[in-house]
Amino acid sequence: MYVGYARTSTVEQQAGHEAQLRDLQSQGCEKVFSEQVSSVNAKRTELERAVEFVREGDILVVTRLDRLARSVGDLLQIVSRLEAKKVGLKILDMAIDTTSPTGRLLLNLVGAIAQFEREIMIARQREGIAKAKAQHKFRGRAPTARRKTSDVVSMHRAGKKPTDIAKALGVGRSSVYRILAEAA
Template sequence: MTAYGYARVSTFDQDLTAQRQALKAAGCRVVRAETASGSRRDGRTELQVLLDFVQPGDTLVVTRIDRLARSVRDLQDIVHELKGRGVALRATEQPIDTSTAAGKAFLDMLGVFAEFETNLRRERQSEGIAQAKARGVYRGRKPSIDVAEIRRMHAESGLGPSAIARKLGVGRSSVYRALAAA
């Protein structure tokens, strides 16, 4: 019966230190941590490593349920997978015990609130972008390639798209799009 910790933050400017310390204090010998969005499970390699590794009788420990999942569906899938393998789930900051009806109900409520919070954040972000576009402030991501430079290199040096892509460190398809737009 070993406790394994999982810590997650969404952005690189956030710090994992507090979560790691709390998980170590909760008795986790191993703590896997990553910086990834919690709204989707794909791309969360450290979580997948833990899910693949835990054995019957082990416990997966998180500080809060929103560190594990941000949607009810994803949370239920993870809990179902853990339960099917005989692995318990525990949160250090929330009274969660997946073996009781009350613990399961509380877990589901927390999942609903985590998903609600994610949806609110998306709505606010969309509203902010729409307002910025209306003011003419938001123009999207800055271009990662210099179309004029691609055209110049193609015209002056006669380089092909593959050679231009290598020299500029961009994808070949980006070079083809830039040349076709001319």
């Protein structure tokens, strides 16, 4: 059985959502799980339902890799869960079908290349930061809590609790404790 999964990040992406549903139905998906939720922070309940729903011999179909996984690690975890259930994965835009040895190879290659690209990007970022630090152009993120030292101290003297101070000023509670310790 072909089981589809469609996802867009926002409700405003209705055309993209409808296109995914259309493509999944044209591939013969008998059941489609669909959600409109960001993959970054939100829990993808329909993806979980789809993975729980599929049975041995089924194929989970997605239109694009980024509709399924947040990262290479996330992809590998999802694929591992599917493999444990003897379920295949088909990614339409890449023509990858993990029910064949070639499809599994392609998926591993794509995952390895994505991981490689990420590591190269991080290495370049580190080099850039090191160079900027050497030229005294990189100072890091401005310390937001330390700029509010006088507010933290005055609110504490007025009888406010550290948790309330942190909420009121939008800083971490540990920052409030650190500022109060330094002020003492």
